[in-house]
Amino acid sequence: MTTTEDIPQITDLDSLDGAIARLVADNSVLHLSQSEAEERSGYQAPTADGMGERMIMNMGPQHPSTHGVLRIVLELEGEVIIRSKPIIGYLHTGMEKTGEELSYLQGPTNVTRMDYASPLFTELAFALAVEQLLGIEVPERARWIRMLMCEANRISSHMLFMATNGMDLGAVSMMLYGWREREEVLRFLELVTGLRMNHNYIRPGGVAADLPDGWKGSLQRAIDPLPERLDEFDILMTGQPIWRERLQGVGVITAEECLTLGVTGPILRSTGYAWDLRKDMPYLHYDELDFDVLVGSYGDCFDRYAIRLNEIRESIGMIRQIVDRMPGGDYKIQDKKVTPPPRARIDESMEALIHHFKIFTEGFKVPAGETYAAVESPRGELGVYIVSDGSARPHRMHVRAPSFINLQSMPHMMRNSLLADTVAIVSSVDPIMGEVDR
Amino acid sequence: MDPLLSGDIGFAEILIVLIKVLIAFAGLMVGVMLMVWFERKLVADMQNRIGPNRAGPFGILQTLADGIKLFFKEELSPAKSDPFVYRLAPFLALVPAFLVFSVIPIAGNFSGDNTGVVTIAGHETLMQVADPQIGILLVLAMSSIAVYGIMLAGWASGSKYPLLGSVRASAQMVSYEAALGLSIATVLLLAGALSTNLIVNEQAGGRWNLWMTGLVPFVVFLIAATAELNRPPFDLVEAEQELVGGFHTEYTALRFAMFFLAEFMNVVTMSAVIVTLFLGGPNGPLFGITGWVSDYLLPSIYFFGKLFILLFVFVWFRATLPRFRYDQLMDLGWKLLIPLSLGWFLLVATVQVSQDQGWNPIVVVTSVVVIGVLGASLLRLSIRTGNFRRTEESEEAEDSHMSPKDPGGVR
Numbered sequence: 001m002t003t004t005e006d007i008p009q010i011t012d013l014d015s016l017d018g019a020i021a022r023l024v025a026d027n028s029v030l031h032l033s034q035s036e037a038e039e040r041s042g043y044q045a046p047t048a049d050g051m052g053e054r055m056i057m058n059m060g061p062q063h064p065s066t067h068g069v070l071r072i073v074l075e076l077e078g079e080v081i082i083r084s085k086p087i088i089g090y091l092h093t094g095m096e097k098t099g100e101e102l103s104y105l106q107g108p109t110n111v112t113r114m115d116y117a118s119p120l121f122t123e124l125a126f127a128l129a130v131e132q133l134l135g136i137e138v139p140e141r142a143r144w145i146r147m148l149m150c151e152a153n154r155i156s157s158h159m160l161f162m163a164t165n166g167m168d169l170g171a172v173s174m175m176l177y178g179w180r181e182r183e184e185v186l187r188f189l190e191l192v193t194g195l196r197m198n199h200n201y202i203r204p205g206g207v208a209a210d211l212p213d214g215w216k217g218s219l220q221r222a223i224d225p226l227p228e229r230l231d232e233f234d235i236l237m238t239g240q241p242i243w244r245e246r247l248q249g250v251g252v253i254t255a256e257e258c259l260t261l262g263v264t265g266p267i268l269r270s271t272g273y274a275w276d277l278r279k280d281m282p283y284l285h286y287d288e289l290d291f292d293v294l295v296g297s298y299g300d301c302f303d304r305y306a307i308r309l310n311e312i313r314e315s316i317g318m319i320r321q322i323v324d325r326m327p328g329g330d331y332k333i334q335d336k337k338v339t340p341p342p343r344a345r346i347d348e349s350m351e352a353l354i355h356h357f358k359i360f361t362e363g364f365k366v367p368a369g370e371t372y373a374a375v376e377s378p379r380g381e382l383g384v385y386i387v388s389d390g391s392a393r394p395h396r397m398h399v400r401a402p403s404f405i406n407l408q409s410m411p412h413m414m415r416n417s418l419l420a421d422t423v424a425i426v427s428s429v430d431p432i433m434g435e436v437d438r
Numbered sequence: 439m440d441p442l443l444s445g446d447i448g449f450a451e452i453l454i455v456l457i458k459v460l461i462a463f464a465g466l467m468v469g470v471m472l473m474v475w476f477e478r479k480l481v482a483d484m485q486n487r488i489g490p491n492r493a494g495p496f497g498i499l500q501t502l503a504d505g506i507k508l509f510f511k512e513e514l515s516p517a518k519s520d521p522f523v524y525r526l527a528p529f530l531a532l533v534p535a536f537l538v539f540s541v542i543p544i545a546g547n548f549s550g551d552n553t554g555v556v557t558i559a560g561h562e563t564l565m566q567v568a569d570p571q572i573g574i575l576l577v578l579a580m581s582s583i584a585v586y587g588i589m590l591a592g593w594a595s596g597s598k599y600p601l602l603g604s605v606r607a608s609a610q611m612v613s614y615e616a617a618l619g620l621s622i623a624t625v626l627l628l629a630g631a632l633s634t635n636l637i638v639n640e641q642a643g644g645r646w647n648l649w650m651t652g653l654v655p656f657v658v659f660l661i662a663a664t665a666e667l668n669r670p671p672f673d674l675v676e677a678e679q680e681l682v683g684g685f686h687t688e689y690t691a692l693r694f695a696m697f698f699l700a701e702f703m704n705v706v707t708m709s710a711v712i713v714t715l716f717l718g719g720p721n722g723p724l725f726g727i728t729g730w731v732s733d734y735l736l737p738s739i740y741f742f743g744k745l746f747i748l749l750f751v752f753v754w755f756r757a758t759l760p761r762f763r764y765d766q767l768m769d770l771g772w773k774l775l776i777p778l779s780l781g782w783f784l785l786v787a788t789v790q791v792s793q794d795q796g797w798n799p800i801v802v803v804t805s806v807v808v809i810g811v812l813g814a815s816l817l818r819l820s821i822r823t824g825n826f827r828r829t830e831e832s833e834e835a836e837d838s839h840m841s842p843k844d845p846g847g848v849r
Contacts, residue, residue: 055598057598057599063682064678064679064682065679065680078605079602079605079764166760167679168679169679169760169761170670170671170673170677170679170759170760170761171758171759171760171761172481172485172670172756172757173481173484173485173757173758176485176486176487177485177486180486236758237760240759240760242671242759242760242761242762242766243760245762245763245766246760246761246762246763246766418763418764418765419602419680419681419764420674420677420680420761420763420764421763422680423679423680
């Protein structure tokens, strides 16, 4: 495990050609049609008298370890995977289109349901995009609260990964341990936001509510036992020979291939390419925090596991820094056109009542324009692209969902691996199907 | 040979055998019921959960409740299944599991000149259902038949996941049977007999095979038995996360219950076999007491105590270890366990012969160790060469696969 000091930087775009050749040879579809991809990779379909031993197997959408409703069509020769193809859309609900019918205030309620394991990040990306269009600066305290909540959410999301990764590889106890730690963090999130998931807490203009009394104590109860528990994970998993055998050298991908496919997050970092938006394109106050971007060196499932495990440690350190530096002040912008007035003011002021009414019926108007805001979610670069026509609703909204894009890397990683590795690879990509299908 | 059957066989003898069969059957059923409960409760404890706690005190009747539920459920069979084999398979799995237990001595006084013979109503007999002279071979034979149950279940289901499960099952069980057999052979060298009664008798007075054979056969047997039982970390056959349910994916209701029962019964019986082979069976200090205490009470306490420890170990494996991958499982079996148990078998055999012939023990042990190290390094060399060749070949294949493709137009 190395840190930011020795990053291989890929500046020469021609080096990506080799990666494209490899991906094509592995029958990754890229932007080709399936028949084109088959032709280029020299793929021969099994015929009755030819390769008759091949078997097509559908893994999912109802399968214990496809993380929801992912379906993978596997072409097997014995247990070796010749070809695989992820098929998505079983959870598609048209959330981006729905977003165009909802006002900017209702927006976070919608986007928070995309990545249900780390809902605050989608809310944050949406809020940042809207604030860019509005041209407003949120108060200091709101920014720090957003960072605090996101890092706590990152811990809970990575804990979910720890749990499912352990379970997928047969270490069933790990599932319960991961769930246990996640539960503690969720308890803190619930205290602050009122909900365990789909928080709708980070909204354009700030956050929905100030941190409640006793938040520090609750946070400490959630965070303090974690380093010790992570050491236990190390004993149970990291140092376990069977675990290492199962993950090391499985699902290998290179930095060039990741860049070609647009893969980000722990998968890209596992290849040794230190790309983390919190460092490279800092938003909020991440540039003021002291933390390391963790990279791996082999780009295999074990590196991805180790990176996520250690990112939990980094997040704990960041949360401690944030708690120490948490400023006072407003938790949302005091602009009556954007954020609703406090409840008490409505009884006293006619103006406040009107603002309240306008915001919750029409919503606030956003100047025409388009913008893209991206944050580093636990799964990679999560971006929200909004086109505004000057009304109170987005004209077009698109979410760059890291799970969706990371999913593309699976056919390449799975090629020539065993059936048991499929599970490890799907698990290490850590897709959230709500975000993939939206 | 059971002294009960050496003389005339009359009504009393048949009655005694029948009672023994009944007790063994009922005991095994209750034991399996408790084992399922024990496993669920213990795993729950290790995972910070509560576990079954509704049916009966501490949820102890949970298995019974599950069994009743499964009994009343609808029997489904897939359209593409082979109906006869599909129905036969659960029995092929369950019946051998019962039969193995018949050769396990669960009590009897083996101290001093005693050979575990007890007297019931004036008839001398052994505290096991049968003591055939082939004894331990019966165990091996039955565990081989149990493979058919799993293999045929997967094949006859006419479905892909069970098929993969049954392919895994046949390969896994055949490979680990070899390691299992070789470590049993080491025990047989010391006992000089196949009969389980004689094997236990040989271990009387603390001469347990656990240390008499030098621990290695025990470890090999424990690992191979775990694989043979399809218990975690070797539960590839029914790997839930990969194959959904493996060979029993398409089974429902009572037929599924039979597989489930067979699996846990195999855990109990295999633990009992380990106790018999390596841990001295019902042997233990009797403090000079005679009568029913030394014939039944203390030996059965020792037997079940040892059994309990092994069952705990199996549950412990399940709670802590991730699952092996298919090729790693094969590597472990063929490249480590079989050579190790074979080498150890030869070592024990040499030591036995040298004791009989009165050879110099130091020379014997030194030469054996030298030959062993030589053999091990030769084996390692051949494995490494094989691996190297294979990677070279696959790289060549990759290159030839890659070269004619022109990536230029793709972007």
